[in-house]
Amino acid sequence: MAKVIVVTSGKGGVGKTTSSANFSSGLAMRGNKTVVIDFDVGLRNLDLIMGCERRVVFDIVNVINGDAALSRALIKDKNCDNLYVLPASQTRDKDALTLEGVGKIIDELKLTFDCIVCDSPAGIEHGAFAAMYYADEALVVTNPEVSSVRDSDRILGILAAKSKRAEDGKDPIKEHLLVTRYNPTRVAAGEMLSVDDIQEILRVPLLGVIPESEAVLQSSNSGTPAIHLAGTDVSEAYKDVVARFMGEDKPMRFVTSEKVGLLKRIFGGR
Amino acid sequence: MAPPKAAFKFMNATLPMFVLHLQTTDEAVFRDQVRARVGQAPEFFQATPVALSLAALADSDYLPDWAGLCSFLRELGMCPVGVMDASPAQTEAALAQGLAHFPDRVARKPAGSESGPAQPLEPSSAQEQELVAGQGELSLGDAQTTSRAAEAGKPDGSPSTLASAAAMATSAAIAVPPAPTSGERRPALVIDKTVRSGQRIYADGTDLIVLAVVSAGAELIADGDIHVYAPLRGRALAGARGNANARIFSQSMEAELVSIAGNFKILEDVPAALKGKPAQVFLDQDKIVMQPLGALRTS
Ligand SMILES: Nc1ncnc2c1ncn2[C@@H]1O[C@H](COP(=O)(O)OP(=O)(O)OP(=O)(O)O)[C@@H](O)[C@H]1O
Ligand SMILES: [Mg+2]
Numbered sequence: 001m002a003k004v005i006v007v008t009s010g011k012g013g014v015g016k017t018t019s020s021a022n023f024s025s026g027l028a029m030r031g032n033k034t035v036v037i038d039f040d041v042g043l044r045n046l047d048l049i050m051g052c053e054r055r056v057v058f059d060i061v062n063v064i065n066g067d068a069a070l071s072r073a074l075i076k077d078k079n080c081d082n083l084y085v086l087p088a089s090q091t092r093d094k095d096a097l098t099l100e101g102v103g104k105i106i107d108e109l110k111l112t113f114d115c116i117v118c119d120s121p122a123g124i125e126h127g128a129f130a131a132m133y134y135a136d137e138a139l140v141v142t143n144p145e146v147s148s149v150r151d152s153d154r155i156l157g158i159l160a161a162k163s164k165r166a167e168d169g170k171d172p173i174k175e176h177l178l179v180t181r182y183n184p185t186r187v188a189a190g191e192m193l194s195v196d197d198i199q200e201i202l203r204v205p206l207l208g209v210i211p212e213s214e215a216v217l218q219s220s221n222s223g224t225p226a227i228h229l230a231g232t233d234v235s236e237a238y239k240d241v242v243a244r245f246m247g248e249d250k251p252m253r254f255v256t257s258e259k260v261g262l263l264k265r266i267f268g269g270r
Numbered sequence: 271m272a273p274p275k276a277a278f279k280f281m282n283a284t285l286p287m288f289v290l291h292l293q294t295t296d297e298a299v300f301r302d303q304v305r306a307r308v309g310q311a312p313e314f315f316q317a318t319p320v321a322l323s324l325a326a327l328a329d330s331d332y333l334p335d336w337a338g339l340c341s342f343l344r345e346l347g348m349c350p351v352g353v354m355d356a357s358p359a360q361t362e363a364a365l366a367q368g369l370a371h372f373p374d375r376v377a378r379k380p381a382g383s384e385s386g387p388a389q390p391l392e393p394s395s396a397q398e399q400e401l402v403a404g405q406g407e408l409s410l411g412d413a414q415t416t417s418r419a420a421e422a423g424k425p426d427g428s429p430s431t432l433a434s435a436a437a438m439a440t441s442a443a444i445a446v447p448p449a450p451t452s453g454e455r456r457p458a459l460v461i462d463k464t465v466r467s468g469q470r471i472y473a474d475g476t477d478l479i480v481l482a483v484v485s486a487g488a489e490l491i492a493d494g495d496i497h498v499y500a501p502l503r504g505r506a507l508a509g510a511r512g513n514a515n516a517r518i519f520s521q522s523m524e525a526e527l528v529s530i531a532g533n534f535k536i537l538e539d540v541p542a543a544l545k546g547k548p549a550q551v552f553l554d555q556d557k558i559v560m561q562p563l564g565a566l567r568t569s
């Protein structure tokens with residue numbers, strides 16, 4: 001059964017698109033036929049991070065409006081065989097993303113794909129709503145700061161109350177917490193919330209922690225998601241996330257900084 | 271042939287409203303005090319329906335100058351709509367001035383055994399919300415918060431505060447049958463999922479029991495008591511229709527705002543002694559009291 005997974009956050013700039021690109025790449029690398037959809041109409045940039053911007057001819061709005069067949073809008077990823085990108089349009093207005101139109105696309109994608117990853121725009125407006133409405137599972141992306149956590153809380157409320165699953169009275173959307181741009185040193189210095197703090201507030205199972213890393217910038221500049229940059233911490237962290245999503249039991253990494261880790265070892269912390 | 275579309279429908283609604291209690295026959299004193307009170311938060315009273323209660327004066331043969339009184343209140347922005355608890359003569363005079371007559375109210379039985387001051391004499395009814403009346407110390411800051419929310423009282427106005435709670439109580443109450451009469455009780459509303467920021471739960475005519483976290487920015491409203499068997503980090507408004515005996519209980523008190531029967535307290539910070547501890551909130555003579563649970567003193 002195909003799964004629809006929304007990557008959402010409420011707050012902007014927390015790493016949704018970065019996570020969508022890496023997560024969908026990771027799923028594809030492990031043999032899942034995967035498509036990642038950019039719902040950020042007007043500000044598309046998933047195609048940039050995936051390095052396929054030059055190959056965008058048709059986009060999701062073209063498909064909804066019937067200007068192009070879905071198969072013609074899908075772009076095959078350059079790094080993974082099993083991965084396709086459905087880009088957002090840069091020009092058209094957001095209202096073109098009708099729930100009905102999106103529903104048709106998702107139903108059609110379900111026939112061919114195992115995983116349908118929806119990269120949500122920021123906010124709780126129309127685009128974000130369209131991205132989450134059909135979801136079976138949600139990756140709630142949160143940065144270790146109060147405003148981001150608060151927005152994630154809001155989004156979780158909307159996922160629980162306004163999704164199609166909620167409307168149909170089905171099992172609720174399965175929620176996963178993904179903490180990104182985590183800097184253990186700053187957390188230890190009390191400048192950022194810790195993973196424990198975030199979990200205490202949101203109470204959603206933790207899928208993974210992605211460290212703040214230079215590698216993300218490099219990778220988005222080169223149009224290759226960081227998961228492909230073997231040996232980097234971000235690559236490892238996203239691989240762990242995918243493994244856990246697929247049911248493997250992986251210990252959390254990148255949660256404590258070297259120094260703190262050492263101290264904890266000496267003083268018998270966890 | 272399709273029946274013609276109904277041109278109207280009557281529905282029962284229980285709407286939140288202020289009740290202004292007249293407690294003196296000296297109209298000059300009355301006007302001075304009301305003017306001063308309203309002056310603290312003028313916008314708050316704009317276009318606000320007000321019922322006039324003569325409970326304190328019904329036994330006297332005082333006959334208010336209803337016309338003068340109404341135009342005075344209108345000058346201050348309020349809309350006087352009717353009278354209550356008045357003697358037949360007082361009522362008759364009010365009707366002659368176009369005011370409505372609110373039928374005598376049945377005092378609601380205090381729920382459970384209450385330690386607070388008994389108030390069988392005070393005809394505090396289910397519909398009465400003493401948000402401001404009788405509470406001289408409501409600060410301007412508070413009132414602004416409240417009135418802003420009142421303006422934002424659109425159906426799904428997201429930043430919600432006190433008054434939108436009332437607005438929401440209103441909209442939720444419209445389709446609901448009249449509250450059960452004596453003896454019957456609506457079962458409590460039980461919520462077992464996290465109440466998230468931006469969500470609002472209203473227990474209409476009953477208690478609210480929440481078994482999961484109430485996030486900062488979430489709002490609980492109940493006509494009865496509120497129990498949260500988890501951290502309460504959002505807002506909790508118990509006794510939303512005026513039940514001054516309502517209480518709020520939480521396993522971990524971290525609320526942003528608590529309110530009982532319209533008397534509210536904004537908590538910039540929960541007192542350190544209570545923060546994160548099991549605690550209850552109740553009303554003692556219009557004053558919000560927060561107290562640790564399991565530390566009941568007999569005095
Ligand atoms: N783990 C990380 N380490 C360092 N920088 C990161 C990390 N994750 C994301 N970034 C940077 O943060 C910025 C925002 O990331 P991204 O575009 O993925 O966020 P978004 O949530 O999709 O934003 P929007 O809300 O605008 O869609 C980008 O500049 C990205 O390079
Ligand atoms: Mg994005």
